[in-house]
Amino acid sequence: MSMPVISISDLTFAWPDGTPVFDGLDAQLGPGHIGLVGSNGAGKSTLFRLVTGELRASRGSVSVPGRFGYLRQDLGLATGQRVDEVLGLAGIRKALHRIESGTGSEADFEIVGSAWDIEERAVALLGRLGLHYIASDVAQLDRRLDTLSGGETVLLGLVAELLREPDVLLLDEPTNNLDQVARERLYEVVAQFSGTVLTVSHDRELLDRVDTVAELRQGEIRLFGGNFTEYERIIEAEQEAARAAVRDARSDMRKQSRELVEARIKLDRRLRYGQKMWDQKREPKIVMAERKRQAQVSAGKLRNNHIGKVEEARDHLSDMQERLRDDREIRVDLPATRLYPGQDVLELNEVRLACGPTVTLKVSGPERIALTGRNGIGKTTLLHRIQQDGPQVPWRMLPQRLDVFDEEKSVFENVAATAPHASAERIRAQLARFLFRGGDADVLAGALSGGERLRAALAMLLLAEPAPKLLLLDEPTNNLDLPSLAHLTEALAGFQGALIVVSHDPRFLTDIGVTRRLELTGDGLVESAGEQ
Structure with missing residues (x-):
């Protein structure tokens, strides 16, 4: 069958x-x-x-x-x-x-x-x-x-x-x-x-x-x-061809625009010469009138021909640009989140979690820690205990469900609530760097898609006052498409503080530059060199 x-x-x-x-x-x-x-x-x-x-x-x-x-x-x-x-x-x-x-x-x-x-x-x-x-x-x-x-x-x-x-x-x-x-x-x-x-x-x-x-x-x-690797190879080959076509179309557009300017200069010279001849009456009127008429007709044809070529080049450039995919990137500079080597971030000494394990953990400087372990061992519980005991630096938490919003307020209003001293202009400028430009910042949080919710949540966390120097991320790659996963990685690249990330995505952990891997077991935290 x-x-x-x-x-x-x-x-x-x-x-x-x-x-x-x-x-x-x-x-x-x-x-x-x-x-x-x-x-x-x-x-x-x-x-x-x-x-x-x-x-x-x-x-x-x-x-x-x-x-x-x-x-x-x-x-x-x-x-x-x-x-x-x-x-x-x-x-x-x-x-x-x-x-x-x-x-x-x-x-x-x-x-x-x-x-x-x-x-x-x-x-x-x-x-x-x-x-x-x-x-x-x-x-x-x-x-x-x-x-x-x-x-x-x-x-x-x-x-x-x-x-x-x-x-x-x-x-x-x-x-x-x-x-x-x-x-x-x-x-x-x-x-x-x-x-x-x-x-x-x-x-x-x-x-x-x-x-x-x-x-x-x-x-x-x-x-x-x-499979997906083959799909990526095909798309990248198509995009390289599209980028080359856009470059050629832009070059042709510049060439046609330059020729139009040169044609206009040449026509202006002809018209000035004809007017000079008319003013000086150096030829019979009937001859000058006919020459003027022919010059105007010729000028019109020449002008229309070049204008037509410019318009064709512009249309072709627009067609080629449509073949390019939207590869916008989040680019943020967050100097206020910077931690220095050796700076104390948090310390837990023989703390017993409600789910069983007893953990000891010290974090200092801009460490990037991957917290791994089998399902159900208590990784989320440990993140909550870290919050409860209070890190020694400003911190923020990104929960699995991204339920950090007032759903009835806009993206701008949600971010503004975490940064009360920032001006509206500064908030909108920063939101634009998280790809919320213009009216996109005024969309209600409840209407956002999964990837948009992630970007808005990151904006809330990273633009908050005081600037967070520790981020706790609980399965941050859940529900993300691959472009949004890239956006998350890009945003974290601009964060200069400490990270504790619960994730089972080995490629993501490598891409964000994890410096330590800790596995939570029934006996506590152990250093882990491998992927879990």
């Missing part, structure tokens, strides 16, 4: 305020494993919601053969839920237990259907994804969700979707909050899925395991055979 293909035909969708997202989108996604890429706000999550039927298109259709599974970016699970409820097994388990105890009814047999081995299948999947303590005991299916870490919850959500035996699997940032070991297990499980997989992710390693890259840009989808 052929693998399923997601068919998109004439798909048209706009938000209630009239903002268009898709207008007549046509595409076929699959078979195989596809990575869906595009900038934040391009419509990737909106497309997922249209595929699953959460949103309704105003025109067109999306066809998904068979059953689909959808692992959301934000699982939206209630912390009071039990594991078996998340897995969709609660009703079947109760029916099975009644049947096994001899009190089962005909309705219980209908509930179970053919799923007599559902508990065993669930436990096997949980074990394959590393949730061994749940897999080791069926009674663990009664655990509450609030006893699991964020990464364990993501894996649990994936197990729930796989138990439905889907033909098409939609994954929205599936490696968020996962340590490297858990990521490897997820890679293996996804690779063994025999149906069509459509993945949105900033995880380059995951994207390098796909068969096809689908780029969503300006409301259209373009397919690239191969």
Whole structure:
């Protein structure tokens, strides 16, 4: 049987305020494993919601053969839920237990259907994804969700979707909050899925395991055979050609403009000479009149010819510039955040965390520390304890959920609230360096996309008063597209203080110049030379 293909035909969708997202989108996604890429706000999550039927298109259709599974970016699970409820097994388990105890009814047999081995299948999947303590005991299916870490919850959500035996699997940032070991297990499980997989992710390693890259840009989808590295190679080659074309078009534009100026100078000389001849009456009037008429006609033709060439060159330059992608960069200079070598930042001595480990930690100078460790060990708890004990320098925290805003206020108003002594002009100038230019700074925080929220949160943290000299970052790369990940790296390059970063993204940790790696274990913090 052929693998399923997601068919998109004439798909048209706009938000209630009239903002268009898709207008007549046509595409076929699959078979195989596809990575869906595009900038934040391009419509990737909106497309997922249209595929699953959460949103309704105003025109067109999306066809998904068979059953689909959808692992959301934000699982939206209630912390009071039990594991078996998340897995969709609660009703079947109760029916099975009644049947096994001899009190089962005909309705219980209908509930179970053919799923007599559902508990065993669930436990096997949980074990394959590393949730061994749940897999080791069926009674663990009664655990509450609030006893699991964020990464364990993501894996649990994936197990729930796989138990439905889907033909098409939609994954929205599936490696968020996962340590490297858990990521490897997820890679293996996804690779063994025999149906069509459509993945949105900033995880380059995951994207390098796909068969096809689908780029969503300006409301259209373009397919690239191969993985993400091959996609980048093709795009860079196209962009180099586009940059060369822009250079040639600018050169031609200058040439045509220069020739137009030279033509105008030549025409002016002719007209002045003709007028001089007329004034001095050195030739018969009829001859001078005819010469003047011919000069004017010639001047008009010459002028129009050069003007036409300039306009053609300008139009060609505009066409070539449209082929260039927006590669705007965040460039900030933050001297007020500077720490000096040896300057005390924080110190924890034999501090016992609520989750168990006892930690000792001293940070001095502009150290950049990667805090790693398995899911659920207590890394976020340690960041909160650092805040509670109070660092010795001004600090700011970037939480996983980026919930640092007053959602009803604009980006400008949120930043202004953290920098009460800064003038409006200074705040707007600084926001422009975070790519919030003009009216973009007046957009409400609640209307921002994921990448925009990150840039706004960074602006709030880095432009705050007093300037922070320590940043605590909790999984800062979650939910970011690759351009936004680059923006985060660029912004941190301008920060001259100390960093403590919880992240399982080894490339990101290398790019931001981590100087120490600390692994949190059940026995405390240990220096780590490798990637976790």
